[in-house]
Amino acid sequence: MRFRSLLPAIVAASCLAHSAQAQEVLPGLYFSYADWELACDNTGTCRAAGYQRSADAAPVSVLLTRRAGPGQPVSGQLLLGERVDAAARLPPVLALTLRIDGRDAGSVMAGRSNVALPPKVLGALLAALPGTASIAWTAGTQRWQLSGEGAAAVLLKMDDFQRRIGTRGALLKPGTRSEAQVLPATPVPVVNAARWVSTTPPDAHWAQAQAAPLHQALRASLGEQDYCPVLDDAAAAPLTVRRLDAQRLLVSARCWAGAYNVGDGYWVVDAAPPFHPVLVTTSGSEADEPAIVASQKERGLGDCRASDAWTWNGTTFIHTSSATSGMCRMVAAGGAWNLPRIVSDVRPAR
Structure with missing residues (x-):
């Protein structure tokens, strides 16, 4: 039984039928398309995650996080898969190179736990995701291919939720407007x-x-x-x-x-x-x-x-x-x- 298909209906019904029980908070959001997904919480913080294209490819995921409010930066994390056959070959730390369409776009030290992406690497990744570029992390002969399919739709949804479309801070469809009127951060209840x-x-x-x-x-x-x-x-x-x-x-x-x-x-x-x-x-x-x-x-x-x-x-x-x-x-x-x-x-x- 896949619980993902059941949970939104349960949560939605609970919130609607028993709204008197809940505090007045910003409604959260879940959205997915192809190999990317987005969750935005009741404080306005959004988290977008992308994965490899197929179950047979080396497992890899990237998490992009952005808080609500003007001038908020995007942070990124990388996690390599833990499949038994692969984990046995992974050292605790290894040097990874981000390659976009085969070109070196920066490096990061990673291993068996998630690692923060440095600004240069994160910037190159964000620039590549909306398009059709090949995005891969490599270490010697090992390769972790990150899918970009669905990234544009998810990043646009993040901008829409945080009301950044048309502003200078938008990830997709930026404009000339300031971020003065974007979604403000809501305190944690x-x-x-x-x-x-x-x-x-x-x-x-x-x-x-x-x-x-x-x-x-x-x-x-x-x-x-x-x-x-x-x-x-x-x-x-x-x-x-x-x-x-x-x-x-x-x-x-x-x-x-x-x-x-x-x-x-x-x-x-x-x-x-x-x-x-x-x-x-x-x-x-x-x-x-x-x-x-x-x-x-x-x-x-x-x-x-x-x-x-x-x-x-x-x-x-x-x-x-x-x-x-x-x-x-x-x-x-x-x-x-x-x-x-x-x-x-x-x-x-x-």
């Missing part, structure tokens, strides 16, 4: 986490007496985009109940299972009928005070993941993080990068 008053569930008598009406209430809370078919059969959907405070409970049920992922539904409910359930997510992996976490492989090889977290603030669960680790291109175990759409400064519960 602060969320003060709260403790769950008690993890002791209601007693067995309560659970037995309320099981049927609680199942019914949970089913009724689902929107068109919320996926939890197991609730159609109360006998097949055992509920886990934990106490958040004297008046509210956290209820969970296994909503779905795939080849290498599972998704649990989580609801905040009143401790007495009619419960008034509020859905947090149907894709959770675990609940560990003070947060509910979703962490899903995007394919069985485990070279790419999607993750989300919702933090209890004493009143509701706030969607405090949402990210992908990048495309499934065998660049690194668990994924090449952290590409967030939602970031937060979560302060520990006192």
Whole structure:
């Protein structure tokens, strides 16, 4: 089960159906085209990542990051792939040469972890990406070919999100306008986490007496985009109940299972009928005070993941993080990068 196709629908539905739970923040963005992808978060920071063209080529990725606001520079990082057959031949550090259409465009010392691109190399790379030039990193006979297919569309989308099109700072379609009116940076939202008053569930008598009406209430809370078919059969959907405070409970049920992922539904409910359930997510992996976490492989090889977290603030669960680790291109175990759409400064519960 590819989770990338499921996550945007879940996130969008959660944000729309339960917008009262969320803070007013800049909406994040995810966009991909060919071998490039873009994630812009709720502070306005954008991260664009590009990869090799095919799964058979030597894995490589470049990450371009730019904060919102006037005069913000682009930074770049390079990561060589970790495939077992290649990693065994890579020394901890090696001298790489950037070659654009076969010509030397600068060098960088790299190895088994990501490395910052120096200004000369980054400038040459940014100039080459929108066109059709061949872009490769070489070390002796070894070669890592970076695809430029999709780069122009992604960089244009980054400019559009940050309102730089037509300004002197635009990467694509620059103009003569100043950057005075570009998207300003938004501060990272602060969320003060709260403790769950008690993890002791209601007693067995309560659970037995309320099981049927609680199942019914949970089913009724689902929107068109919320996926939890197991609730159609109360006998097949055992509920886990934990106490958040004297008046509210956290209820969970296994909503779905795939080849290498599972998704649990989580609801905040009143401790007495009619419960008034509020859905947090149907894709959770675990609940560990003070947060509910979703962490899903995007394919069985485990070279790419999607993750989300919702933090209890004493009143509701706030969607405090949402990210992908990048495309499934065998660049690194668990994924090449952290590409967030939602970031937060979560302060520990006192």
